[in-house]
Amino acid sequence: MTINAASFSELRLDRLSRDFGTHNALKDVSLTIKQGEFIALLGPSGCGKSTTLNLIAGLLPATGGGIWLDDKRIDPLRPEERGFGMVFQNYALFPHMSVNKNIGFGLKMRGVPRAEIDKRVAEAAALVRLQGQTEKLPGQLSGGQQQRVAIARAIVVEPPLVLMDEPLSNLDAKLRLEMRAEIRRIHNTLGATTIYVTHDQEEALSLADRIVVLRDGQVRQVGSPEDLFLRPDHLDVAEFMGFRNKVKGKVASVADGKASVAVGDAEISGRAREALSAGAEGFIAIRPEDLHPVAGSQPGLKAQVVSTEFRGREFVGFARMADGTDLSFLAHDKLSPGEAVTLAAEADRVLVYGAVA
Amino acid sequence: MSSADLSSIPLKQRLAARGYDGLTLLCLPAILFLLALFIYPFLYGLVLSFEPKQGGIFANYQRFFSDSFLYGTIGTTLWLALPVTIATLVLAIPIAFRVRLMKNQRLLTTILVVPITLGTVLVAEGLLNYLGPQGWFNRTLMTFGIISSPVKLLHNYWGVMLSLVITGFPFTFLLTLSYLSGIDPALEQAGATLGAGPWDRFKHILLPLLLPGLAITFCLSFVQAFSVFPSAVLLGAPSGPTRVISIAAYQAAFEEYDYSMASAVAMIMGVVQLTIVVLVLGVRGLFYRGPAGGGKG
Amino acid sequence: MVKDTRLSTKLWAAANWALIGFFVVNLLAMIATVVVSSFSTRWLGTWLPAGWTTRWYSAAWAEFQLYDVLFVTFQIAFLVVFLSGLIGVPAAYALARRDFPGKKLIMLLFLLPLLVPPITFGIPLATVLYQTGFAGSMSGVVLANLVPTVPFVILVMIPFIEQIDTKIESAARVFGANTFQLFIHVLLPLLAPGILAALLLVLVRTLAMFELTFLTAGPTSQTLVVALYYAVFAAGVRAVQSIDAMAVIYMATTLIWLVIALRFVNPTQIVARAKK
Numbered sequence: 062m063t064i065n066a067a068s069f070s071e072l073r074l075d076r077l078s079r080d081f082g083t084h085n086a087l088k089d090v091s092l093t094i095k096q097g098e099f100i101a102l103l104g105p106s107g108c109g110k111s112t113t114l115n116l117i118a119g120l121l122p123a124t125g126g127g128i129w130l131d132d133k134r135i136d137p138l139r140p141e142e143r144g145f146g147m148v149f150q151n152y153a154l155f156p157h158m159s160v161n162k163n164i165g166f167g168l169k170m171r172g173v174p175r176a177e178i179d180k181r182v183a184e185a186a187a188l189v190r191l192q193g194q195t196e197k198l199p200g201q202l203s204g205g206q207q208q209r210v211a212i213a214r215a216i217v218v219e220p221p222l223v224l225m226d227e228p229l230s231n232l233d234a235k236l237r238l239e240m241r242a243e244i245r246r247i248h249n250t251l252g253a254t255t256i257y258v259t260h261d262q263e264e265a266l267s268l269a270d271r272i273v274v275l276r277d278g279q280v281r282q283v284g285s286p287e288d289l290f291l292r293p294d295h296l297d298v299a300e301f302m303g304f305r306n307k308v309k310g311k312v313a314s315v316a317d318g319k320a321s322v323a324v325g326d327a328e329i330s331g332r333a334r335e336a337l338s339a340g341a342e343g344f345i346a347i348r349p350e351d352l353h354p355v356a357g358s359q360p361g362l363k364a365q366v367v368s369t370e371f372r373g374r375e376f377v378g379f380a381r382m383a384d385g386t387d388l389s390f391l392a393h394d395k396l397s398p399g400e401a402v403t404l405a406a407e408a409d410r411v412l413v414y415g416a417v418a
Numbered sequence: 419m420s421s422a423d424l425s426s427i428p429l430k431q432r433l434a435a436r437g438y439d440g441l442t443l444l445c446l447p448a449i450l451f452l453l454a455l456f457i458y459p460f461l462y463g464l465v466l467s468f469e470p471k472q473g474g475i476f477a478n479y480q481r482f483f484s485d486s487f488l489y490g491t492i493g494t495t496l497w498l499a500l501p502v503t504i505a506t507l508v509l510a511i512p513i514a515f516r517v518r519l520m521k522n523q524r525l526l527t528t529i530l531v532v533p534i535t536l537g538t539v540l541v542a543e544g545l546l547n548y549l550g551p552q553g554w555f556n557r558t559l560m561t562f563g564i565i566s567s568p569v570k571l572l573h574n575y576w577g578v579m580l581s582l583v584i585t586g587f588p589f590t591f592l593l594t595l596s597y598l599s600g601i602d603p604a605l606e607q608a609g610a611t612l613g614a615g616p617w618d619r620f621k622h623i624l625l626p627l628l629l630p631g632l633a634i635t636f637c638l639s640f641v642q643a644f645s646v647f648p649s650a651v652l653l654g655a656p657s658g659p660t661r662v663i664s665i666a667a668y669q670a671a672f673e674e675y676d677y678s679m680a681s682a683v684a685m686i687m688g689v690v691q692l693t694i695v696v697l698v699l700g701v702r703g704l705f706y707r708g709p710a711g712g713g714k715g
Numbered sequence: 716m717v718k719d720t721r722l723s724t725k726l727w728a729a730a731n732w733a734l735i736g737f738f739v740v741n742l743l744a745m746i747a748t749v750v751v752s753s754f755s756t757r758w759l760g761t762w763l764p765a766g767w768t769t770r771w772y773s774a775a776w777a778e779f780q781l782y783d784v785l786f787v788t789f790q791i792a793f794l795v796v797f798l799s800g801l802i803g804v805p806a807a808y809a810l811a812r813r814d815f816p817g818k819k820l821i822m823l824l825f826l827l828p829l830l831v832p833p834i835t836f837g838i839p840l841a842t843v844l845y846q847t848g849f850a851g852s853m854s855g856v857v858l859a860n861l862v863p864t865v866p867f868v869i870l871v872m873i874p875f876i877e878q879i880d881t882k883i884e885s886a887a888r889v890f891g892a893n894t895f896q897l898f899i900h901v902l903l904p905l906l907a908p909g910i911l912a913a914l915l916l917v918l919v920r921t922l923a924m925f926e927l928t929f930l931t932a933g934p935t936s937q938t939l940v941v942a943l944y945y946a947v948f949a950a951g952v953r954a955v956q957s958i959d960a961m962a963v964i965y966m967a968t969t970l971i972w973l974v975i976a977l978r979f980v981n982p983t984q985i986v987a988r989a990k991k
Contacts, residue, residue, distance in 0.1 A: 463843075
């Protein structure tokens with residue numbers, strides 16, 4: 062394999078900001094990305110993740126801060142001078158050019174000799190497994206194949222950085238899983254530094270070395286997939302990462318990274334994720350799959366069953382607490398609506414946060 | 419299904435299954451109207467052109483192609499229509515590219531579209547004032563010392579040419595702009611991230627995607643310019659350098675009252691237009707003609 | 716769109732703006748010349764006329780019998796608008812909702828009168844209209860003007876109708892509406908903006924349509940634009956200012972309707988729709 066990633070040691074975003082009129086799409090985002098990393102920018106729509114990507118690509122001018130590639134400031138450069146590779150959400154393949162021409166476009170723009178273009182295009186096509194399709198026009202390809210062309214076109218120029226803007230969002234569920242594995246395989250083969258924008262936490266968890274969670278134009282947390290999955294720093298990140306049950310209570314005790322929260326007449330213990338003080342308002346966050354019915358005598362959340370749905374091995378239950386908080390949980394047996402239930406989770410699976418600022 | 423089964427289904431249902439039902443009949447009045455007032459006159463004119471006042475069936479055509487005063491009008495008209503079409507395109511393309519980048523296009527497009535409603539007659543009347551030896555145009559040029567004596571722009575080729583550019587521009591511009599707006603902006607962004615500068619993006623991405631649309635625009639603008647009539651009379655020299663083919667047709671019909679000859683000229687006019695259109699569309703067939711989007715989405 | 720700050724790009728942008736500016740300035744100056752002239756007492760060999768007056772308007776009004784001409788013009792224009800809507804909208808509806816063998820051929824039939832310039836088909840059409848006795852009267856002018864406007868309404872309306880979900884009509888049927896009720900209560904309100912836009916454009920087209928009216932009109936069925944042509948053609952007989960006053964009146968009648976039409980539609984969309 063002769064496709065390589067150009068070498069640099071780090072890409073730095075330094076207090077990067079972007080306003081659209083009065084609306085702050087991005088506020089003081091700072092981030093350092095090391096060569097070879099696969100970074101996912103994760104967040105709900107409107108969080109600023111695509112804006113960040115467009116700023117790095119040069120498709121949008123920044124209104125504050127800078128972007129540095131090692132000691133070279135790149136944010137004043139035009140997109141064509143940055144030499145990054147980008148995979149667009151709808152692929153943006155040139156409809157009038159064959160697959161070969163699409164892949165070779167970046168090389169042609171760089172003035173690479175014809176013979177070398179042919180050789181490198183063939184290699185890139187082989188890498189994304191598109192052999193035999195290269196004379197077709199993009200319109201004659203399936204969605205997955207178009208995706209492969211878009212990836213080949215971005216990596217064939219050996220960019221220091223590959224930017225991907227929700228590349229799998231237009232594919233159906235089965236193809237999405239397949240292409241996810243492909244993207245990871247290609248990354249492992251080339252080692253190209255990749256920034257991947259997505260709103261799908263499962264995608265981010267399975268692909269990325271590090272995940273950057275954005276919300277309202279600000280970085281909420283940066284960490285490994287394990288970090289984010291097990292130890293979200295903030296309540297909103299926890300909710301986004303699947304801790305769907307959020308229950309308000311009063312912090313009863315804090316000690317040694319553990320805390321317990323009084324909810325009704327029960328005390329629920331869990332891991333403290335923020336600085337907490339006893340007596341203050343607090344929240345517990347629990348994933349539905351960790352919350353189960355227990356005997357009524359045990360400590361837990363008291364609620365009334367609303368409904369249960371059969372999900373193969375188990376039942377997914379929905380319940381409502383006396384104060385109106387909705388809970389979802391897993392149960393082994395079907396429960397009838399209206400039935401009183403006590404729900405509890407292992408202390409290790411419960412996260413405790415302070416009051417929302 | 420056997421034929422016996424088929425015939426057991428009522429005719430009405432069989433027709434409906436193919437799309438013919440009461441609703442389809444709603445387009446019948448329009449079809450009949452156009453057959454009566456578009457197709458029939460055309461065929462009538464075609465037949466009439468072969469029934470000359472005197473001579474054999476081809477006498478009109480023989481007369482047309484042997485009289486330089488008549489056949490010369492084809493060349494005169496082409497010599498006007500082709501440069502005008504090219505000029506409006508050359509004017510419209512960069513303006514359309516510029517307008518595309520604007521956030522609020524409405525005011526400018528409205529101003530640029532105004533000449534459509536002015537119509538050829540008013541533009542001719544306006545140009546008679548504006549471009550005349552004492553008009554503002556010549557005065558301005560002379561004030562700035564660009565010329566020493568008024569440029570003669572009226573009652574010759576240039577007057578007709580300018581009025582055709584003004585009246586033809588809005589349509590060409592609107593068509594170009596709408597074809598241009600149909601190109602996915604992400605394609606240009608993709609080109610930029612791959613290292614293409616503004617000129618390369620135009621040459622390799624926008625232009626190839628725009629060409630098929632430009633071919634259509636060329637045809638429509640050409641056909642309009644080719645049928646120039648009022649401005650050739652009012653602004654040109656209708657008996658000399660701007661004696662266009664529609665003048666010949668008009669004179670045959672309403673001055674000589676030779677409808678047969680007039681129909682022959684109209685048919686010749688149609689054939690020349692058609693030939694150019696077919697030629698341009700033939701060239702268009704060589705380009706990519708699919709959708710100008712960047713993929714599924 | 717990629718932002719660019721390079722010098723060459725800026726120069727190119729400046730050149731584009733200069734081109735737009737040149738075109739717009741000359742266009743507006745040309746229109747202004749006509750307007751200024753129509754209000755001038757005498758305007759020979761100077762930047763601005765010697766004095767101002769409105770008497771050319773009353774002169775033009777009397778000399779060209781503008782009252783009659785305007786009356787005829789609007790009679791013709793509104794008849795054309797009404798009839799092209801009446802014939803065109805149902806046809807557009809049928810073509811938007813049904814697919815049937817021969818539809819392509821019918822679409823071609825509707826496309827041709829818009830592609831072939833009026834003077835080309837106008838001459839054989841006028842010949843037929845003269846032979847049948849329609850030409851020279853208002854009915855002849857209306858018939859001739861309908862030839863391009865009926866297809867125009869159809870081609871503008873088809874995409875407009877196609878974007879209306881057929882389920883809405885099915886729903887109306889399920890709830891018991893018959894065809895007439897369906898049309899009055901459901902379709903007409905939904906189609907109204909499109910019909911209005913199409914008909915306003917037909918109005919502007921008819922007011923500005925010179926060739927077809929010129930070829931088929933008689934002395935009592937001239938529209939304003941044809942009267943203007945004859946006035947300009949026979950210039951010298953009458954004062955230039957009086958012709959210009961008439962031109963301004965003509966310009967006002969078409970521009971008003973254009974401005975109204977543009978409040979409802981974006982010009983690029985019309986072309987984008989019509990070209991399909």
